[in-house]
Amino acid sequence: MTTDSPGLPAQDDPVGAVLLVDDDPDMLKLMSAWLRGAGFSIQTAGSGSDALSKIAISRPDIVVTDLFMEGMDGMALLKEIHAGNPLLPVIMLSGQAQIPDAVQATHLGTSAFLTKPIAKERLIAEVSAQVSAVLDRKRRHGTFGAGIVFRSGIMQELLEQAEMVAQSDITVFISGETGTGKEVLARAIHDASPRAAHAFIGVNCGAIPEQLLESELFGHEKGAFTGANNRHEGLFMAANDGTMFLDEIGDMPLGLQVKMLRVLQDLQVRPVGATRSVAVNTRIISATHNKLEELVRDGEFREDLYYRLNVVPLHMPGLAERREDIPLLLEYFLGLHATRHNARRKRFDAEALEYLIAAGWPGNVRQLANTVELCATLTKGGVIAVAMAQRALREKPGRIQPLKDARDAFERRYLISVMRVANGNVATAARIAGRNRTEFYKLLGIHGIEVASFRSDATPDEPE
Amino acid sequence: MSDKIRVSIDPDLEDLIPGFLNNRRQDVVQIRALLQAGDYAKIRLLGHSMKGAGGGYGFDPITDYGDEIEEAALKQDAATIEAFVSRLEDYLARVEPVFV
Numbered sequence: 001m002t003t004d005s006p007g008l009p010a011q012d013d014p015v016g017a018v019l020l021v022d023d024d025p026d027m028l029k030l031m032s033a034w035l036r037g038a039g040f041s042i043q044t045a046g047s048g049s050d051a052l053s054k055i056a057i058s059r060p061d062i063v064v065t066d067l068f069m070e071g072m073d074g075m076a077l078l079k080e081i082h083a084g085n086p087l088l089p090v091i092m093l094s095g096q097a098q099i100p101d102a103v104q105a106t107h108l109g110t111s112a113f114l115t116k117p118i119a120k121e122r123l124i125a126e127v128s129a130q131v132s133a134v135l136d137r138k139r140r141h142g143t144f145g146a147g148i149v150f151r152s153g154i155m156q157e158l159l160e161q162a163e164m165v166a167q168s169d170i171t172v173f174i175s176g177e178t179g180t181g182k183e184v185l186a187r188a189i190h191d192a193s194p195r196a197a198h199a200f201i202g203v204n205c206g207a208i209p210e211q212l213l214e215s216e217l218f219g220h221e222k223g224a225f226t227g228a229n230n231r232h233e234g235l236f237m238a239a240n241d242g243t244m245f246l247d248e249i250g251d252m253p254l255g256l257q258v259k260m261l262r263v264l265q266d267l268q269v270r271p272v273g274a275t276r277s278v279a280v281n282t283r284i285i286s287a288t289h290n291k292l293e294e295l296v297r298d299g300e301f302r303e304d305l306y307y308r309l310n311v312v313p314l315h316m317p318g319l320a321e322r323r324e325d326i327p328l329l330l331e332y333f334l335g336l337h338a339t340r341h342n343a344r345r346k347r348f349d350a351e352a353l354e355y356l357i358a359a360g361w362p363g364n365v366r367q368l369a370n371t372v373e374l375c376a377t378l379t380k381g382g383v384i385a386v387a388m389a390q391r392a393l394r395e396k397p398g399r400i401q402p403l404k405d406a407r408d409a410f411e412r413r414y415l416i417s418v419m420r421v422a423n424g425n426v427a428t429a430a431r432i433a434g435r436n437r438t439e440f441y442k443l444l445g446i447h448g449i450e451v452a453s454f455r456s457d458a459t460p461d462e463p464e
Numbered sequence: 465m466s467d468k469i470r471v472s473i474d475p476d477l478e479d480l481i482p483g484f485l486n487n488r489r490q491d492v493v494q495i496r497a498l499l500q501a502g503d504y505a506k507i508r509l510l511g512h513s514m515k516g517a518g519g520g521y522g523f524d525p526i527t528d529y530g531d532e533i534e535e536a537a538l539k540q541d542a543a544t545i546e547a548f549v550s551r552l553e554d555y556l557a558r559v560e561p562v563f564v
Contacts, residue, residue: 024513026487029480030520037476068512093516117519117527120474 016131017041021051021065021077022093027116031064031123038124040131048072052080055088059153061134062111062127067094078110085157087164089130093118145188148181149332152322158185158314165312166192171264173309174287176316179366182287183245185316190243195283198242201235206251214256215272224273236269236280243283249309250290250301257302264308284309319361319368326357329365333372346376351386359393412447419444424454468560473522475563484521485556488514492553495533499542499549507545508537514552525555 018040020031028044036042043060045051049072051063063081067074078090089111112126144163150156165172166189174182183202190200208216215224219234236244246252252260263269264284268277286309295301319326330348338345348356352375361367374392375384414433422429430440444451473481491510498507514530529552536544 024517026480026484026513026517027520029483030477030517033476033480066516070509116516117524120520 015039015041016062016127016135017043017060018127018131019051019054019060019063020044021046021048021063021069021074023047023066023069023071027066031118034120034123035127038128040127048074048077048080051077055081055085056153059156060088062089062091062130064091064093064123064127066116067092087157087160089134091126091130144192145185148184148188149328150322150325151328152317152324154317154322155325158316159188161312162189162314163192165189165314167194169193169283171283171309171311172285172314173292173312174285174314174316175292176287176289177318177362177364178289179364180316180318181365182316183247185314186243186245186285186287189285190245190283193243193283195242199239200243200245201239202245202247203235204247206248210253210256213253214259217256218259218269219271219274221271221273224271228273232271234269234271236263236282237278239282240280241282243285246284246286248288248290249286250288250292250295252301254300254302257305261302261305261308264305319364323357326368327353329368330356330372333369334376337373337376343376344382346379346382346384348375348384348389349386352384352389355386355389408447411443412449415443415447415449419449419451419454422454424451426451467558469555469558470560470562471522472564473561477521478563481521481561481563484517485559485561488526488552489556492549492556495545495549499545504537504540508534511535511537522561523555523559526552529555 018035020028020035020042021044022028022031023046025046028046032042032044043054045054048065048069051065054060055063063077065074065077069077072080074092074094078092081088081090091112091114092110093114093116111130114122114126144166145159148155148159150159162172162185172186172189174185176182186202187200190196203213203217205213211225215228215232215234217235219232219237220228222228222231246260259270262277263280263282266277267279267281269280270277292301292306292310296303296306319329330353334346334348337343356368356371363370371389371392375388378392379385379388415429418429418432419426422432426440426444427437430437433440435443491514495507495510498504498510511530511533515527515534516530518524518526518528518530529548532548533545533552536548
């Protein structure tokens, strides 16, 4: 591993941050000298695994990697990189100049394929072109989702993907737990799309009874049903030329799913009681906190509709997956509270901050917003103490366990599972676990697991 | 054959050149040791690295010799490897970088 520069996070570095990956130190030095001379910020990695660690920490704008490396080769690295961030450009270098490599690399999404020995001008030109595109996107990104507060890599990647899909009419499906801000993301996509001047209409499919939902979405003719005294246009028509956000789509009744399919397939809606369909031009963004695949498997959601909706899946991470954003979000909501109530801006003390960063947040950003509101309202002075934060969260928060506790809990659960599979036979269990019998007995002893309890129907208690 | 071989090198690389050439001299020693041990896989890797880096630093013959050594290692052709290692050794003894 070689580190030639601190490798600032990409968003702080307008010249572009390049990660060079090669197991030949002389190649790393050569490319570093060239690219640093051209004004880029350089980080280097001597192996694929080293590169993955660096990418996770410093988020370069581009990766230049050798194909032929010991251990993880360039192609495997490319797959790993794009599994985490499909937008990160990767330039592949090969000393072998084999056409199949180039073809495969292209299929896997390399931005360029250069053959060694590489020419200085060619490398600089390729890196400059790719970095320039990335920086352009980041500059534009300054306006995309301006109201979304984050600094985590996971959110940055999500917003970059969302911004890219915003420009097209492609159908987007947003998954994520309740309270993560799926509608905020949907609105950001709409605002950055060519439809921004038209309506954005959000509907919670789980909150409206089936009969009403049908008429709300598709409209109805006068007299279509009892109480339909007037013709109703329906939300799809109201969102014509704009965007329709269907939240909790997993709760949509099966009967309506057929009608939804028609909207997506034929771009037509038929109001309740109407004999003819009407053309609509509405972009659909749907979302759910449910696992839609499971609903499909259970026959509660149409598979054909699932595939129609899930063209571009975006996942809104839970707050626990983006804890580095919590201090920023707390600041944001404290500022909002102060503005809304025309009051002095309050702050959390260090202990409260630490407590809130480590809290479980099952209700995600929505819960955090409510917590801040409550704390700020009930605190008389300017500083919010940990006791208030604890009181505001009310339910016992799921704290992050220390590593040792988490590891111990996992080990105990694992041992119990293996013993169950082995029907209490320690020799078999030890073999499954890849340990010798003595070691395995020792582990059982450490966790106080009684072998005898697996030899009858009795089983030990599950760990907390 | 003791004439110097003058090679024009990018001045930006001046600090790196002594280390690079020294590493290649070590490659000569290492490849001969690997030949004795019959470790052609490792020889191939060294040839591959030479091929990739030589021309970039401005020493095209190092790329050419690296290519030959890599190919010969694939065929486990000891005689060819030794022949090109000798040529590399001779080149390294005579090469004189000029930074312009």
